[in-house]
Amino acid sequence: MTADRVDDVAPDYDEIPDAIVVVGADGLVVTCNAATRRVLGAGVDEMIGLPLADALPLSDAAGRDWWQVTNPFGGLSTRTRQVERVLQLPDGRYVLATASYVRASRGAPVDRVVICLRGTEARDRAEREHADLIATVAHELRSPLTGIKGFTATLLAKWDRFSEDQRRLMLEAVDSDADRLTRLIAELLDVARIDAGRLELRRVPTDLSGLVRKRVEARVVAGVDASRFALNASEDLPEVWVDPDKMGQVLDNLIENALRHGDGTITLTVRQDPDGLVMSVADQGPGIPPGRAHRIFGRFWKGSDRGGTGLGLYVVNGIVEGHGGRIALVPPPEGGARFVVVLPIGDPVAELSVGDTDPAD
Ligand SMILES: Nc1ncnc2c1ncn2[C@@H]1O[C@H](COP(=O)(O)OP(=O)(O)OP(=O)(O)O)[C@@H](O)[C@H]1O
Ligand SMILES: [Mg+2]
Numbered sequence: 336m337t338a339d340r341v342d343d344v345a346p347d348y349d350e351i352p353d354a355i356v357v358v359g360a361d362g363l364v365v366t367c368n369a370a371t372r373r374v375l376g377a378g379v380d381e382m383i384g385l386p387l388a389d390a391l392p393l394s395d396a397a398g399r400d401w402w403q404v405t406n407p408f409g410g411l412s413t414r415t416r417q418v419e420r421v422l423q424l425p426d427g428r429y430v431l432a433t434a435s436y437v438r439a440s441r442g443a444p445v446d447r448v449v450i451c452l453r454g455t456e457a458r459d460r461a462e463r464e465h466a467d468l469i470a471t472v473a474h475e476l477r478s479p480l481t482g483i484k485g486f487t488a489t490l491l492a493k494w495d496r497f498s499e500d501q502r503r504l505m506l507e508a509v510d511s512d513a514d515r516l517t518r519l520i521a522e523l524l525d526v527a528r529i530d531a532g533r534l535e536l537r538r539v540p541t542d543l544s545g546l547v548r549k550r551v552e553a554r555v556v557a558g559v560d561a562s563r564f565a566l567n568a569s570e571d572l573p574e575v576w577v578d579p580d581k582m583g584q585v586l587d588n589l590i591e592n593a594l595r596h597g598d599g600t601i602t603l604t605v606r607q608d609p610d611g612l613v614m615s616v617a618d619q620g621p622g623i624p625p626g627r628a629h630r631i632f633g634r635f636w637k638g639s640d641r642g643g644t645g646l647g648l649y650v651v652n653g654i655v656e657g658h659g660g661r662i663a664l665v666p667p668p669e670g671g672a673r674f675v676v677v678l679p680i681g682d683p684v685a686e687l688s689v690g691d692t693d694p695a696d
Contacts, residue, residue, distance in 0.1 A: 354430075354452040356382065356391060360445065362408060364390045374430060374452050391450065393422040393432060407436060407448045421455060429455045471635050475519055475644050479512040522646045526634065529653030536578040536657055543575050543582070543612055543678070544568035544605045550586040551603060559594065568605040575612050575678050581654045586616070588647040589674050593618035595641050597672055611660070611680050617673035628664050 348355050348368035354375055355368045364382045367390075372378040375391070382390050393401040401422050417434035424430060435449045486505040490497070497505070528534045547568055555561045586603075593601045599619025606613050623631055623638065630636045632652045637645035651674075655662045660678040667673050 352453075356450045356452070358387045358390075358407075358448045358450065360408070360447060362387050365447065371452075374454055375424070376426075387448070391452075392425050393430070395420070395422060401432075405434075407434065408445050412438075412442045412444075431455055431458070468634070472523060475635075476516065479515045479519070482512040483509050483516075519644055519646075522644065522650055525650045525653070526646055529650065529657070534581075534653060534657045536581060538576045538578050538658075540574035541577050541579050541582065542572075543577070543614060544570060544572060546579060546582060547586060547603050547605055547614065550583055550590060554590060554594075563594075563601055565600050565602045567602060569607070572605065572607050572612060573680055575680055577658055577678060578654075582658075585651050585654050585676065586614075588651045589616040592647060592674075593620070593672070595643065596620060596639060597622075599671070607680075608677075610677050612678045613675060614678070615665075615673055615675045617667055617671060619669075619671040622666050622670055622672045623664060631664065632662075 348366070349370075351368055352370055354371040354373070356371060357365045357367065359365045364385050364387065367379055367382045369378070371382060377390075387407070388400065388402045391402075395401050395404060401420075405417060407417075414436050415438070416436060417432070419431055419433045421429050422432045430452045431454075433451045436445045437447045437449060438444065439446055486509045490502060490505055494502070525534070548566060551564050551566060555564070590601065590603075593616055597618030597620030602615075602617045604613070604615045604617075627638060631638070632648050633645075634649045635645040636648075637643060652662055655676055655678070658678055660676060662674060662676045665673050665675045
């Protein structure tokens with residue numbers, strides 16, 4: 336009965352998404368599956384009975400015939416498989432190939448070779464994205480460095496020719512470029528932690544309305560006109576388990592975006608709804624065109640040239656999700672941009688750790 340059931344669920348070769356080619360002890364193709372047509376352009380009709388080298392004319396990076404290099408039916412009698420290799424088809428396309436050398440017993444001659452092939456598109460795409468990311472990071476790091484180098488080189492070469500005020504101006508420019516670099520590196524580290532799923536959150540019960548008020552006050556102290564802000568935060572809300580530094584970073588980013596990319600009054604709201612605590616930051620600027628809304632939370636996506644690296648909202652999204660919350664762009668009907676963050680109120684992790692506490696301490 337068990338065997339029947341295994342038969343019922345055992346996948347047909349044709350259900351396997353990779354191309355499978357089985358070669359018998361005589362070196363001729365015994366069978367292949369449906370995906371072979373997609374990957375190799377030839378199916379069962381053309382493949383069965385062909386010698387391995389004709390059915391799969393694969394070559395390695397040096398252009399050598401792969402079957403001569405590996406000699407699947409000869410070679411070491413202990414070989415059981417071929418690890419994944421990138422090989423090339425005669426039409427120039429690349430495939431990822433693995434093979435099993437099936438033997439009746441250890442050391443016996445090879446009974447059949449089962450070869451598995453898949454296209455390299457997904458891997459190529461991942462590699463391209465990785466290379467793009469490195470290029471973008473290098474580019475973003477280079478622009479502030481170019482500024483720093485320009486001013487320091489000029490000052491060193493012509494120190495005496497500049498007045499005290501001119502030197503101060505140049506040093507201030509160097510100082511602000513160095514700040515930009517520091518901010519950028521901090522953002523990149525956050526991005527790396529988010530991507531690796533290693534964002535550390537030190538959650539404590541936090542008064543979200545108080546946090547919003549403090550972040551706004553910090554902006555006013557830093558010189559932004561207090562009349563730019565409208566605060567609409569209820570006082571008697573439950574505390575929420577968040578990392579206050581990280582949630583402050585979320586607010587700083589959203590406020591900075593409203594100031595830099597938006598316009599008019601910036602309205603900050605905190606209220607409770609059945610899903611949790613809802614915090615929103617809205618401005619009266621041009622907003623984000625609907626066609627671009629899905630891209631704003633991506634890495635390095637910039638909609639304008641008003642400074643910035645396009646990492647802010649990516650980090651914001653990562654921090655909010657790390658708290659089990661959600662962030663969305665919900666433009667108000669009257670126009671402008673509005674970002675809405677929903678945070679769960681309870682903290683299951685904290686409730687767990689209470690039970691986990693060692694009674695000895
Ligand atoms: N309040 C807003 N109004 C209009 N456009 C916005 C607003 N907030 C964000 N955007 C658009 O979304 C893009 C991405 O924002 P994000 O915060 O990720 O990057 P940035 O502000 O350009 O740079 P960074 O935050 O890394 O310094 C911005 O470049 C901008 O075009
Ligand atoms: Mg930003």
